[in-house]
Amino acid sequence: MTMKNVIRVDDVVKTYPVAAGEFVAVDHVSLEIPEGDFVAIVGRSGSGKTTLLNMLAGIDRPTSGTIHAAGAELGSLSESGLAAWRGDNVGLVFQFFQLLPTLTVVENVLLAMDFVKKIPVSERNDRAHMLLDRVGIGAQADKLPSTLSGGQQQRAAIARALANDPPLILADEPTGNLDSQTADAVLSLFTELNNEGRTVVVVTHERDIQAITKTQITLQDGRIFASDAMTVVQP
Template sequence: MRDTTLPASGTGGVDPGTQAIRVRGIVKEYNLSSGAFTALAGVDLDIEAGEFVAIVGRSGSGKTTLLNLLAGIDRPTSGEISVAGTAVHALREAELAAWRGRTVGLVFQFFQLLPTLTVAENVMIPMDFCRTFPAGERRGRALALLERMGIAEQADKLPSALSGGQQQRAAIARALANDPPILLADEPTGNLDSQTGDAMLQLFTDLTAEGRTIVMVTHERDVSRYISREITLADGRVAGAGASAAGVTA
């Protein structure tokens, strides 16, 4: 029987020190009623396995667009995206959902927990969808994940009974359900008080120490003590990045 306890490492086949994410020449354009809008204008960057990277910038700079492209939620107008060794831009629609379920864990600002399911049932959803664990083992794994998040006692409650910080911990447990090598987080502390937000950032730091790769979009500027590197977007381009970023194409 498969062990349902939380694995010590979440590398998922992406070796530390290797590229977890590679982006080359990404352009994303939207056709609006007012005309064409370019959200990303030729972005190149590399992120290594085990990094905790913050993507920062003003509203409208392209942060969430980039995160959605990395997750395969949206498709680039042009360019190439490799995530955990898979050419995401080349996947067919039918392949994207299964790839995402096994490779990427998503964490949102407003948690996105289903209100009519218990916390444990919410954590089990990715396992039910991808069938990564036998049906009889999924609840045990969900409870192990919730224990790791420090909220095992909330397992059989509805999300509405939990505090904001507890709901975010449940959302992180759900993101880890299929043991993905990469977590993508969109403003995960934006709906939390500063103390709870700091606890979430420390939790992300702990997860990267175990080998997982985390890319976080944030408006928060005081995150330097938690992250490996910061990438700044401005007007759809990389305006500043750490040493391993490839830069920007014109």
């Protein structure tokens, strides 16, 4: 792999124990995502989309197979190693925002920098405010998340995801709780980030996201059902 934040998934399986034995959430998936791609992972509920994204983020580990992402073979890293890798390389955006409710918006962004320690201390405050300005909520910096609209909270979550200047953005249903106009504004932010060279992978049900992405990967029952670009389709 010559590009730092290319993703390569090789024959990955993820199973979970259930009363009947074993549930296969991801079933022998192999794919490649080149640097700078904008990918939508789509499929019905239960198709394995979020499970795959969580493994790309190092939040979950495969039962078998390997995942290379942002210059690392994730299976070779310890939990603390994964956390350090994620802090340096991955910006995560979730459907339910997951902002810390007792911290102000700017403090949520600062905490991400304080945790990773990639950005010099003297630059963190200015950077946090710059990112909030960029996503259009600079005026909300000193407010608690609960006082913001859903769209504003998602913008804050995107600013937090950008805190450490990651090359890879992973988003799980980022417009799932937003009205269509607000969702369009959030999608335009993802397009901007991709145009700057970041690799963006979005799990979604939304056709609007599929329309603006460069690559679509459709999962069905944990397997790749349809795909394009660099994706390796399963036999």
